Amino acid sequence: MKKNSQEKILQIETELISIGNNPEQQFGFVSPPIYRGSTAIYPDVPTMKTIINSPLKLEYPNYGRFGTPSSHNYENSLAKLEGGFNTVLTGSGLSAITTAILTFLKTGDHILVSDSVYLPTRNFTHTLARFGIQVDYFNPRWGKEIKNLIKPNTRVCFLESPGSLTFEIQDIAKIAEISQKNNIITMIDNTWSTPMFFKPLELGIDISIHSGTKYLTGHADSFLGAIICNSKTYPEIRTQALQMGQFAAPEDVQLGLRGLRTLDVRLQRHQKSALTLAHWLESQPEIQEVLHPALPTSKDHHLWKKYFSGSSGLFGFHLKNQWSSDQINQMIHKLELFKLGHSWGGFESLVMISDPANFRTTSSFKEKGALLRLHIGLENVEDLKNDLRNALNSL
Numbered sequence: 099m100k101k102n103s104q105e106k107i108l109q110i111e112t113e114l115i116s117i118g119n120n121p122e123q124q125f126g127f128v129s130p131p132i133y134r135g136s137t138a139i140y141p142d143v144p145t146m147k148t149i150i151n152s153p154l155k156l157e158y159p160n161y162g163r164f165g166t167p168s169s170h171n172y173e174n175s176l177a178k179l180e181g182g183f184n185t186v187l188t189g190s191g192l193s194a195i196t197t198a199i200l201t202f203l204k205t206g207d208h209i210l211v212s213d214s215v216y217l218p219t220r221n222f223t224h225t226l227a228r229f230g231i232q233v234d235y236f237n238p239r240w241g242k243e244i245k246n247l248i249k250p251n252t253r254v255c256f257l258e259s260p261g262s263l264t265f266e267i268q269d270i271a272k273i274a275e276i277s278q279k280n281n282i283i284t285m286i287d288n289t290w291s292t293p294m295f296f297k298p299l300e301l302g303i304d305i306s307i308h309s310g311t312k313y314l315t316g317h318a319d320s321f322l323g324a325i326i327c328n329s330k331t332y333p334e335i336r337t338q339a340l341q342m343g344q345f346a347a348p349e350d351v352q353l354g355l356r357g358l359r360t361l362d363v364r365l366q367r368h369q370k371s372a373l374t375l376a377h378w379l380e381s382q383p384e385i386q387e388v389l390h391p392a393l394p395t396s397k398d399h400h401l402w403k404k405y406f407s408g409s410s411g412l413f414g415f416h417l418k419n420q421w422s423s424d425q426i427n428q429m430i431h432k433l434e435l436f437k438l439g440h441s442w443g444g445f446e447s448l449v450m451i452s453d454p455a456n457f458r459t460t461s462s463f464k465e466k467g468a469l470l471r472l473h474i475g476l477e478n479v480e481d482l483k484n485d486l487r488n489a490l491n492s493l
């Protein structure tokens with residue numbers, strides 16, 4: 099963490115205000131310009147040759163696809179905030195995931211994947227299978243138990259905590275420790291927590307991946323992916339991303355940098371309102387189970403408490419198993435503030451119906467009622483509660 103001139107450690111809320119900005123290099127303006135461009139002009143042939151021959155292409159002038167002063171500032175900022183060595187930005191969360199996975203695998207290798215990963219991550223393993231890479235899914239509450247699935251050709255272990263839709267938490271430090279011993283690269287989808295609430299590299303995870311589309315930019319108006327790496331994995335990830343033509347668009351990078359300024363205040367509100375509503379839903383007669391790891395009643399609460407310093411605005415709940423899908427659809431249509439939509443992490447509240455039973459292989463959803471996912475936005479929490487109560491009344 100940065101120190102100020104009196105050598106005091108600055109807290110993250112203070113760091114977020116200026117990290118990645120260089121007013122002295124931008125005519126005094128506090129926010130960076132958008133560097134929109136493909137061509138950047140070299141001053142002379144020797145400079146051009148030096149830069150072309152540099153392996154990671156981080157020098158200027160260069161070529162827009164290799165990054166801009168703003169994208170590199172944003173990459174360094176995210177790495178600093180999360181205790182990484184450096185970051186590689188891509189155009190979306192999913193491209194960050196696929197790039198990171200591909201970097202370390204070849205035909206004949208084996209990858210372990212948590213059963214509750216984001217569905218498009220799971221779908222990508224079909225591509226891996228086409229290239230002769232074996233995939234095994236593991237129980238999303240496992241820790242040391244992954245030992246039983248490790249093979250001599252296991253190269254990557256992919257985690258996501260809390261998991262998509264069902265919010266399970268892996269014993270992350272245990273998995274990191276066992277993987278290190280077996281020479282397995284560990285990567286985690288850390289989108290839910292942001293660097294505010296969880297720093298997986300401190301537990302020995304090699305790579306932390308974010309969909310910057312969610313809280314990091316925070317306004318549902320851009321796409322970004324970030325691969326935060328330790329020093330061991332960074333050069334290989336950067337090389338792979340360059341080979342695949344991955345990059346982040348200049349406007350989206352600027353929105354990512356801008357999002358950092360309000361990340362803390364936005365997440366504090368998301369956290370507080372989501373906890374209020376999760377507690378309240380637990381006591382409502384129509385609800386079977388609330389899936390939120392910061393609730394003391396959650397099966398994942400002990401691991402959440404051990405590893406995470408906060409919780410964000412996304413959680414799920416099962417309704418009791420007694421209503422038809424038509425009745426549940428009607429209930430959802432009664433919601434006025436919660437809009438029906440994909441993605442999350444913006445300012446607005448959202449609702450989704452999900453059916454993980456269709457694709458999960460290690461969990462059973464027998465006896466469970468319909469599963470809904472809520473993203474709690476920045477609206478007034480009493481208004482949101484009334485909206486949910488009004489819709490539940492229709493059941």
Ligand SMILES: *Cc1c(COP(=O)(O)O)cnc(C)c1O
Pocket residue numbers: 190191192193216262287289290309310311312321322323441
């Ligand atoms: C949305 C999401 C992604 C993918 O991000 P995009 O930017 O939409 O590609 C990855 N992981 C998780 C957990 C997500 O929710």
